[in-house]
Amino acid sequence: MNNPFFNNNGPFKLRDILNDLSLENDQNNQDQSIIDIKDLQNSKSNEITFFHSKKYKTAANNTKASYCITTKNLQNELPKSCIPIIVDNVLVSTSMVTAKFYPDSIYDDYDNTVEEINKTKFNDKVEFGRNVLLGKNVSIGFNCKIGHNTIIEKNVIIENNCSIGSNIIIRNTFIRNNVRILDNCVIGKHGFGFFPNDNKNLRYPHMGIVLIEDDCEIGCGSTIDRGSMSNTTIGKNTYLDNQIHIAHNVRIGENSIIAGQVGIAGSSIIGNNVKIGGQAGISGHLKIGNNVEIAGGSGVIKDIPDNSKVMGYPAKNIRQFLKENR
Amino acid sequence: MNNPFFNNNGPFKLRDILNDLSLENDQNNQDQSIIDIKDLQNSKSNEITFFHSKKYKTAANNTKASYCITTKNLQNELPKSCIPIIVDNVLVSTSMVTAKFYPDSIYDDYDNTVEEINKTKFNDKVEFGRNVLLGKNVSIGFNCKIGHNTIIEKNVIIENNCSIGSNIIIRNTFIRNNVRILDNCVIGKHGFGFFPNDNKNLRYPHMGIVLIEDDCEIGCGSTIDRGSMSNTTIGKNTYLDNQIHIAHNVRIGENSIIAGQVGIAGSSIIGNNVKIGGQAGISGHLKIGNNVEIAGGSGVIKDIPDNSKVMGYPAKNIRQFLKENR
Amino acid sequence: MNNPFFNNNGPFKLRDILNDLSLENDQNNQDQSIIDIKDLQNSKSNEITFFHSKKYKTAANNTKASYCITTKNLQNELPKSCIPIIVDNVLVSTSMVTAKFYPDSIYDDYDNTVEEINKTKFNDKVEFGRNVLLGKNVSIGFNCKIGHNTIIEKNVIIENNCSIGSNIIIRNTFIRNNVRILDNCVIGKHGFGFFPNDNKNLRYPHMGIVLIEDDCEIGCGSTIDRGSMSNTTIGKNTYLDNQIHIAHNVRIGENSIIAGQVGIAGSSIIGNNVKIGGQAGISGHLKIGNNVEIAGGSGVIKDIPDNSKVMGYPAKNIRQFLKENR
Numbered sequence: 016m017n018n019p020f021f022n023n024n025g026p027f028k029l030r031d032i033l034n035d036l037s038l039e040n041d042q043n044n045q046d047q048s049i050i051d052i053k054d055l056q057n058s059k060s061n062e063i064t065f066f067h068s069k070k071y072k073t074a075a076n077n078t079k080a081s082y083c084i085t086t087k088n089l090q091n092e093l094p095k096s097c098i099p100i101i102v103d104n105v106l107v108s109t110s111m112v113t114a115k116f117y118p119d120s121i122y123d124d125y126d127n128t129v130e131e132i133n134k135t136k137f138n139d140k141v142e143f144g145r146n147v148l149l150g151k152n153v154s155i156g157f158n159c160k161i162g163h164n165t166i167i168e169k170n171v172i173i174e175n176n177c178s179i180g181s182n183i184i185i186r187n188t189f190i191r192n193n194v195r196i197l198d199n200c201v202i203g204k205h206g207f208g209f210f211p212n213d214n215k216n217l218r219y220p221h222m223g224i225v226l227i228e229d230d231c232e233i234g235c236g237s238t239i240d241r242g243s244m245s246n247t248t249i250g251k252n253t254y255l256d257n258q259i260h261i262a263h264n265v266r267i268g269e270n271s272i273i274a275g276q277v278g279i280a281g282s283s284i285i286g287n288n289v290k291i292g293g294q295a296g297i298s299g300h301l302k303i304g305n306n307v308e309i310a311g312g313s314g315v316i317k318d319i320p321d322n323s324k325v326m327g328y329p330a331k332n333i334r335q336f337l338k339e340n341r
Numbered sequence: 342m343n344n345p346f347f348n349n350n351g352p353f354k355l356r357d358i359l360n361d362l363s364l365e366n367d368q369n370n371q372d373q374s375i376i377d378i379k380d381l382q383n384s385k386s387n388e389i390t391f392f393h394s395k396k397y398k399t400a401a402n403n404t405k406a407s408y409c410i411t412t413k414n415l416q417n418e419l420p421k422s423c424i425p426i427i428v429d430n431v432l433v434s435t436s437m438v439t440a441k442f443y444p445d446s447i448y449d450d451y452d453n454t455v456e457e458i459n460k461t462k463f464n465d466k467v468e469f470g471r472n473v474l475l476g477k478n479v480s481i482g483f484n485c486k487i488g489h490n491t492i493i494e495k496n497v498i499i500e501n502n503c504s505i506g507s508n509i510i511i512r513n514t515f516i517r518n519n520v521r522i523l524d525n526c527v528i529g530k531h532g533f534g535f536f537p538n539d540n541k542n543l544r545y546p547h548m549g550i551v552l553i554e555d556d557c558e559i560g561c562g563s564t565i566d567r568g569s570m571s572n573t574t575i576g577k578n579t580y581l582d583n584q585i586h587i588a589h590n591v592r593i594g595e596n597s598i599i600a601g602q603v604g605i606a607g608s609s610i611i612g613n614n615v616k617i618g619g620q621a622g623i624s625g626h627l628k629i630g631n632n633v634e635i636a637g638g639s640g641v642i643k644d645i646p647d648n649s650k651v652m653g654y655p656a657k658n659i660r661q662f663l664k665e666n667r
Numbered sequence: 668m669n670n671p672f673f674n675n676n677g678p679f680k681l682r683d684i685l686n687d688l689s690l691e692n693d694q695n696n697q698d699q700s701i702i703d704i705k706d707l708q709n710s711k712s713n714e715i716t717f718f719h720s721k722k723y724k725t726a727a728n729n730t731k732a733s734y735c736i737t738t739k740n741l742q743n744e745l746p747k748s749c750i751p752i753i754v755d756n757v758l759v760s761t762s763m764v765t766a767k768f769y770p771d772s773i774y775d776d777y778d779n780t781v782e783e784i785n786k787t788k789f790n791d792k793v794e795f796g797r798n799v800l801l802g803k804n805v806s807i808g809f810n811c812k813i814g815h816n817t818i819i820e821k822n823v824i825i826e827n828n829c830s831i832g833s834n835i836i837i838r839n840t841f842i843r844n845n846v847r848i849l850d851n852c853v854i855g856k857h858g859f860g861f862f863p864n865d866n867k868n869l870r871y872p873h874m875g876i877v878l879i880e881d882d883c884e885i886g887c888g889s890t891i892d893r894g895s896m897s898n899t900t901i902g903k904n905t906y907l908d909n910q911i912h913i914a915h916n917v918r919i920g921e922n923s924i925i926a927g928q929v930g931i932a933g934s935s936i937i938g939n940n941v942k943i944g945g946q947a948g949i950s951g952h953l954k955i956g957n958n959v960e961i962a963g964g965s966g967v968i969k970d971i972p973d974n975s976k977v978m979g980y981p982a983k984n985i986r987q988f989l990k991e992n993r
Contacts, residue, residue: 163455199510204849257527257533275606276586294620487777506776558868578865582914583890
């Protein structure tokens with residue numbers, strides 16, 4: 016599920032894209048229309064992609080994109096059908112091109128498209144409290160409740176039988192059935208992703224969404240950031256306690272249980288049936304297997320295989336940790 | 342103080358209770374009325390209780406309940422006056438029976454009984470900001486202030502001289518005198534208690550309340566969950582800093598000081614004059630004595646005796662910790 | 668920048684100040700007017716200051732204050748132009764005198780001076796959402812946005828091109844240009860500062876402000892407390908992620924990056940270009956140098972020199988930590 020919510024401002028001429036990157040226009044077919052920007056795997060003909068690390072070599076070898084932002088060193092990994100656009104910093108250039116296609120995905124100002132819910136078509140369909148606001152492009156299913164002062168900003172789909180509490184802000188989010196979101200959460204905000212720059216950091220676009228599957232519960236005061244290129248996902252029947260922070264691009268599996276004040280850094284993948292104790296932290300870009308138990312307070316800094324129980328900082332086998340720390 | 346807030350939907354016939362538990366109705370007196378469900382110590386004649394662990398053997402020996410949900414192995418600990426109801430999983434069955442008596446204690450949808458405070462009897466008695474909402478069964482004493490956008494949901498008692506900030510949500514809570522609750526707190530929500538189940542977790546009832554004694558201060562963005570069978574209590578003149586999470590059934594003594602981002606897991610008991618540094622975490626079901634000092638960032642995973650100073654994860658004697666970690 | 672926001676209720680006669688401290692009035696010139704109370708360095712003639720620790724000996728030697736609250740042991744460090752006022756507990760007495768001059772700086776009840784923004788002079792100047800409230804003594808520059816349900820309480824200056832999100836509460840804060848504050852933050856509340864007292868804690872005044880310099884971003888659900896005597900400062904182009912807690916008197920430099928759920932205790936000073944990973948905690952009264960990197964989950968309990976990379980609890984050199992914790 017890609018980009019149901021952010022408007023693609025393209026197509027753009029190749030010429031304009033090269034101009035924005037301050038590149039010399041020595042490419043042929045500068046009048047070519049570029050339709051979209053996507054990652055290596057998902058991009059197609061007449062689209063542009065990016066390739067910044069050997070880690071993604073296989074995907075680069077097989078990309079269907081017509082153009083690819085990359086470096087001199089990496090360009091030879093691309094197929095002949097894909098014309099390299101050579102830059103110094105692939106991610107910064109990609110960010111600039113993405114911002115051109117999806118300008119709304121960079122900053123999260125408050126949503127000025129909202130209306131009071133009782134002036135919308137949901138007045139008779141949804142049970143709601145005082146001062147509930149709905150933005151553009153919102154869809155709400157049957158038998159849903161929305162509490163006081165809650166703002167469903169633009170680009171939200173809520174399916175059936177959901178209970179949304181009070182003082183909540185949701186945007187760019189797809190909530191499936193029987194989900195309960197408790198008070199004071201902020202869901203769907205852009206992630207903490209930017210290129211540091213001494214004069215002024217450069218925020219990069221977050222075009223992903225938050226996807227919350229059936230039967231989940233999200234505790235009070237939690238924050239779940241939307242993804243940048245991919246989505247942030249909470250799997251079916253997973254429960255989150257209060258004051259949890261889920262960063263962008265994180266994917267959590269089904270039937271997992273996450274206790275209070277846990278933080279999961281960007282792009283980590285958590286399996287099914289995982290239990291995470293209170294205040295544990297998980298670094299970014301990690302893979303936590305299925306049936307893993309992480310003790311409260313742990314700091315996880317490497318991948319954890321299926322069926323493991325870990326504890327400590329850095330988290331290690333729980334028996335070893337307890338033996339070493341009698 | 343038990344159940345001042347949740348309506349008892351009983352009495353129910355023993356027959357109906359057995360039916361709900363899918364038990365064969367081979368008991369005598371199936372027409373007997375069961376008035377209430379309580380724990381082993383507090384239940385009386387014509388009430389039902391539950392007994393799931395040898396830890397509670399003494400209480401079981403002396404229970405005054407007429408019926409007790411328990412297992413085959415434990416049933417012989419009950420007095421003759423108490424008829425055992427044998428089940429596979431005591432806690433699941435207890436949860437189902439409790440839900441029958443107290444259906445409102447399971448899910449925390451937004452409170453649709455609220456009115457704007459200026460349309461209530463408190464209009465002249467309380468000093469209040471904009472958009473303040475009050476639910477049913479709310480009582481507020483003299484000289485109280487309630488800030489903007491705050492929602493006092495149903496079942497709240499606030500005594501005298503309290504200052505409640507803005508954007509706060511309170512329910513099922515008893516706040517005594519001279520208490521200050523700072524902005525953005527959520528107090529009295531159900532705890533993170535449920536029976537995990539691969540298809541769909543089973544939430545158990547939370548019929549307890551939050552009790553905040555005289556002269557407390559609760560910092561911004563904190564969450565205090567109400568108890569399940571017992572209460573969550575903050576003792577007299579105890580101060581909590583910002584972004585603290587207090588789970589269900591926790592009891593904190595008097596004159597304690599708890600710094601920012603601390604988390605205390607369910608059912609732990611904290612003594613008087615305890616100091617807890619920022620970001621420390623305390624596991625569930627522990628007993629922390631009086632005059633204990635817990636250094637910031639510590640992870641406490643076992644009981645701490647009176648007058649101790651601890652540090653580290655797992656927390657140990659602070660001198661030992663500092664010696665080992667020079 | 669000192670006290671732009673809190674009204675000085677003085678001057679007071681020396682006699683009244685001594686009375687409040689229950690001191691015998693054996694001083695000469697009891698009719699002398701005392702204009703203000705400040706720290707040792709900033710106070711001038713006809714003002715009162717305080718001196719409670721040998722650490723501040725040099726400042727005491729050179730103070731320009733006419734009076735100084737101090738102890739018997741420390742009084743000889745003061746110049747002849749400064750008359751000592753001898754007390755048992757300097758900080759408690761200072762707190763009482765400060766409260767006399769600045770009574771509004773002690774408790775943070777909700778702001779009852781607010782008006783709806785569309786009834787203020789900012790109606791045409793600012794782009795704003797629903798239910799936005801502004802207190803007294805608020806100034807907002809050009810091209811600013813303020814989201815739904817946000818309360819800008821009294822004593823706030825916002826310069827140009829700022830984006831303030833929804834459900835935010837700000838008071839006693841100076842926000843410079845191009846700053847973005849994300850949803851659900853509470854900024855400018857008093858710090859967690861008080862004198863513990865078994866019957867009833869004694870809150871001390873917080874007359875400082877929060878100063879957020881140009882180009883900062885503050886993530887959702889963060890809390891930044893204002894200073895007591897000095898200010899809490901976030902330097903230019905520093906980015907904070909979600910659910911961060913910055914305590915009173917903390918100063919963070921420029922171009923720093925602080926990930927989710929970090930907590931920084933009172934009066935610590937963080938340099939420029941510092942990177943702090945998620946959930947790290949920094950104890951109070953520390954000095955973290957420039958270009959320091961603190962790994963996620965670390966607990967910092969001592970000063971960190973420039974250009975260091977640290978990890979662990981207690982935080983130490985990152986290479987050493989990783990070697991010891993393979």
